[in-house]
Amino acid sequence: MNFFIISLIKAGIVAAVLMTTLAYLQWVERKVIAHIQLRIGPYRVGPHGLLQPLADVVKLLTKEDLVPSHVNKFFYLAAPIISVALALTSISVIPFGPEIEVFGVRTYLQLTDLNIGVLVLLAISGVSVYGVALAGWSSNNKYALLGALRASAQMISYELPLALAVASPLLLFNTLSLREIVDAQAGYSFGFIARWAIFQGPLPQIISFIIFLIAAFAETNRIPFDLPEAENELVAGFHTEYSSMKFAAFFMAEYANMVTICALATTLFLGGWHPPFPVEFGSNYIPSALFALCGAVALYHALHPARPKDRFTLPVFAVVFFAIALAIAVPALNPILAPLFWFAAKTGFLLFLFIWVRGTLPRFRYDQLMRFTWAFLFPVSIVHLFATALAVALFTR
Amino acid sequence: MNDTLATAATGSKRTMTLNMGPQHPSTHGVLRILLELDGETIVKAAPDIGFLHTGIEKECEVKTYQQVVPLTDRVDYLANLSNNLCYVLAVEKLLGMEIPQRAQWMRVMLTELTRISSHLVWLGTHAIDIGAMSVFLYCFREREDLLRIFEMFSGQRMMTSYFRVGGLALDAPRGWDKVVRKFINEFPSKVDQYENLLTANPIWMQRTKGVGHVALEDLIDIGVTGPMIRAAGMPWDIRKSEPYSSYEQFQFHVPTQKESDVFARYLVRVAEMRESANIVVQALDGMPEGPWQADAPHVVLPEREKMKTQMESLIYHFKIITEGFSVPAGQVYQAIEAPRGELGYYVVSDGTAKPYRVHMRTPSFGNLMAMPHMLEGRLLADSIASLGSLDFVLGDVDR
Numbered sequence: 083m084n085f086f087i088i089s090l091i092k093a094g095i096v097a098a099v100l101m102t103t104l105a106y107l108q109w110v111e112r113k114v115i116a117h118i119q120l121r122i123g124p125y126r127v128g129p130h131g132l133l134q135p136l137a138d139v140v141k142l143l144t145k146e147d148l149v150p151s152h153v154n155k156f157f158y159l160a161a162p163i164i165s166v167a168l169a170l171t172s173i174s175v176i177p178f179g180p181e182i183e184v185f186g187v188r189t190y191l192q193l194t195d196l197n198i199g200v201l202v203l204l205a206i207s208g209v210s211v212y213g214v215a216l217a218g219w220s221s222n223n224k225y226a227l228l229g230a231l232r233a234s235a236q237m238i239s240y241e242l243p244l245a246l247a248v249a250s251p252l253l254l255f256n257t258l259s260l261r262e263i264v265d266a267q268a269g270y271s272f273g274f275i276a277r278w279a280i281f282q283g284p285l286p287q288i289i290s291f292i293i294f295l296i297a298a299f300a301e302t303n304r305i306p307f308d309l310p311e312a313e314n315e316l317v318a319g320f321h322t323e324y325s326s327m328k329f330a331a332f333f334m335a336e337y338a339n340m341v342t343i344c345a346l347a348t349t350l351f352l353g354g355w356h357p358p359f360p361v362e363f364g365s366n367y368i369p370s371a372l373f374a375l376c377g378a379v380a381l382y383h384a385l386h387p388a389r390p391k392d393r394f395t396l397p398v399f400a401v402v403f404f405a406i407a408l409a410i411a412v413p414a415l416n417p418i419l420a421p422l423f424w425f426a427a428k429t430g431f432l433l434f435l436f437i438w439v440r441g442t443l444p445r446f447r448y449d450q451l452m453r454f455t456w457a458f459l460f461p462v463s464i465v466h467l468f469a470t471a472l473a474v475a476l477f478t479r
Numbered sequence: 480m481n482d483t484l485a486t487a488a489t490g491s492k493r494t495m496t497l498n499m500g501p502q503h504p505s506t507h508g509v510l511r512i513l514l515e516l517d518g519e520t521i522v523k524a525a526p527d528i529g530f531l532h533t534g535i536e537k538e539c540e541v542k543t544y545q546q547v548v549p550l551t552d553r554v555d556y557l558a559n560l561s562n563n564l565c566y567v568l569a570v571e572k573l574l575g576m577e578i579p580q581r582a583q584w585m586r587v588m589l590t591e592l593t594r595i596s597s598h599l600v601w602l603g604t605h606a607i608d609i610g611a612m613s614v615f616l617y618c619f620r621e622r623e624d625l626l627r628i629f630e631m632f633s634g635q636r637m638m639t640s641y642f643r644v645g646g647l648a649l650d651a652p653r654g655w656d657k658v659v660r661k662f663i664n665e666f667p668s669k670v671d672q673y674e675n676l677l678t679a680n681p682i683w684m685q686r687t688k689g690v691g692h693v694a695l696e697d698l699i700d701i702g703v704t705g706p707m708i709r710a711a712g713m714p715w716d717i718r719k720s721e722p723y724s725s726y727e728q729f730q731f732h733v734p735t736q737k738e739s740d741v742f743a744r745y746l747v748r749v750a751e752m753r754e755s756a757n758i759v760v761q762a763l764d765g766m767p768e769g770p771w772q773a774d775a776p777h778v779v780l781p782e783r784e785k786m787k788t789q790m791e792s793l794i795y796h797f798k799i800i801t802e803g804f805s806v807p808a809g810q811v812y813q814a815i816e817a818p819r820g821e822l823g824y825y826v827v828s829d830g831t832a833k834p835y836r837v838h839m840r841t842p843s844f845g846n847l848m849a850m851p852h853m854l855e856g857r858l859l860a861d862s863i864a865s866l867g868s869l870d871f872v873l874g875d876v877d878r
Contacts, residue, residue, distance in 0.1 A: 115612070118613055119617075120616055224495060225497075228859070306610065309860075440612070441612065441613050442611075442613065443682055444606065444609040444610040444611035444677075444680065445609065445610030446682055447858065447860040447861065448858065450685050450686075
């Protein structure tokens with residue numbers, strides 16, 4: 083089979099999974115925040131609100147597609163397209179799993195393995211400022227303009243520590259290809275400590291991981307750095323004048339950026355799809371065991387229902403969980419699904435962190451945020467980069 | 480107002496006029512502020528009030544004295560019992576009435592619970608303005624308990640009208656002390672929860688310390704009262720300086736801070752919640768037994784049973800319901816310490832059954848006047864924190 087068809091199939095699968103993830107990430111966020119805040123979150127549309135994302139999409143699609151008369155039409159319409167296109171592009175260089183063999187075809191679980199994958203990601207995140215800036219400027223609205231100015235300044239400022247934090251593990255692995263970076267994190271020191279970048283010698287990259295995460299919060303405009311869209315002083319920031327699908331595009335771009343940046347953090351610092359402990363200790367059974375446990379819990383609660391409908395909905399969940407557990411346990415599928423599980427689990431944990439922080443912290447003020455990056459984050463990341471370079475020079479070769 | 484717009488349009492310096500409100504999410508109601516911005520710095524701030532004008536003061540003049548009580552609920556709808564209390568105290572002063580101890584203590588307890596409930600709304604909205612979403616819902620969890628308590632006493636969650644001239648509308652319901660005690664025993668740990676999320680949080684401190692500072696002299700000149708002035712170092716509390724409704728029998732201290740910034744106001748209000756809880760505990764422990772209404776048949780409605788069996792009671796009932804009670808001619812100013820500061824009712828009587836004039840000196844109005852002092856020269860993002868620390872209610876400003 084030729085490369086073109088395989089790529090199309092892979093792109094189709096990735097696009098479908100990514101879109102579903104984006105929709106359900108929003109559902110998860112609403113649920114998690116709701117439970118942090120003593121609410122129950124979406125509950126009406128489908129069992130436990132599981133069809134809520136679908137309802138939201140239908141709602142946004144059927145809204146009137148309004149273009150205010152005072153906007154600069156070309157840039158006004160281009161901005162959401164730029165945002166969402168760039169946000170979705172960056173997922174293409176992320177590796178999800180190792181080389182696999184399906185029906186005799188060997189392929190990587192990755193859309194495209196560029197030898198400068200990291201640079202592409204940084205470039206895309208740099209260009210994506212345009213979407214926000216153009217949206218605010220072309221809206222011809224004071225709140226939107228202020229929001230866009232803040233957003234561009236913030237995103238450009240946080241790009242630097244982000245790039246520097248990425249540079250340190252690159253020194254360690256001596257490559258720009260994301261797949262080779264993951265490969266370099268395979269194996270275990272002393273037989274049980276994973277050789278992920280945050281644990282790997284000569285200098286564990288835990289500090290640059292933290293810097294990366296902080297900068298990632300700012301890059302994706304999340305609390306505590308969500309000033310561009312701080313709803314209280316700037317109404318809705320740069321997307322104040324946007325409605326229906328154009329608003330949804332920005333929304334989707336934000337969540338896509340979140341997914342990408344978490345996937346990138348997983349790839350660079352958390353060893354990609356490699357399990358946290360060796361196969362000899364049974365890391366291949368963990369996914370199955372976890373899903374089976376989830377199924378058992380669902381079944382238990384179905385037998386002791388807290389709400390009347392649980393008697394019918396929870397057994398379905400239990401069956402789904404057991405089916406996944408079985409699928410992962412099948413020897414033929416295990417080499418494909420287990421790495422995917424670990425990759426998804428790590429990315430999912432980071433995404434949960436994003437949501438958790440949103441439920442906890444207040445937001446910075448604009449000038450404090452700038453001072454924080456230029457006076458603290460930037461110097462620290464430079465010093466750390468030098469330290470890594472020194473350690474690599476002294477201890478590896 | 481117009482000259483603000485004019486300067487923005489023609490001034491030599493290029494500034495931008497931003498119209499904040501009246502439908503702005505964090506002006507808490509329908510306040511409109513005209514901001515003149517130089518970049519993100521506020522050059523000039525001019526509040527424009529009156530969007531929620533209800534004409535309550537005027538309406539009081541066509542109601543009988545007893546009928547005014549429900550109107551006072553609607554003035555500061557987050558501290559309705561304080562408004563009830565201030566009005567009935569003013570009328571009782573005109574009548575020269577003696578109120579039984581139990582009613583007085585019940586009034587103290589309920590107004591302190593009102594203070595807690597009002598401060599909870601303030602804390603929640605203030606925190607959500609600065610981005611801490613969850614605190615809002617934690618605060619409303621406790622406020623819900625309080626509203627249930629108010630409902631238990633008066634039958635209404637917000638528009639309670641529970642205090643009447645001469646005492647209370649009803650005697651306390653059965654089992655009230657258990658419900659209140661359960662709430663008040665748990666409440667300090669809930670305040671700890673909010674403080675865990677905010678007080679030592681570096682972002683919270685950065686956003687609030689040194690923000691919205693106004694000098695004490697300015698605050699006094701403007702007429703600011705309540706937690707705002709106590710956060711500037713002046714221990715001014717009417718519960719201490721001119722005790723009413725037997726506040727002199729309670730032990731509590733008046734929390735103060737020196738800094739007069741948003742953080743100091745936050746600390747003062749949180750400490751006040753704890754003090755109020757303390758007062759409620761004292762009221763619960765020492766609640767006197769006895770009548771809950773004054774022995775004044777020409778003012779207070781007779782009990783249902785007496786009204787049906789005794790001639791005089793029936794006559795009084797008929798007269799109070801149909802024409803109200805007349806109050807001796809004179810004028811009186813009664814001030815209390817409402818959650819937001821000094822709340823004063825100035826009632827003028829011409830000897831009839833309806834007040835000649837009721838003027839309300841509301842704390843929100845005075846406090847709002849400090850806003851330009853806080854905002855000018857500061858960043859736009861600070862305006863939200865500063866406005867939150869003012870804790871105004873637009874119904875209270877416009878009435």
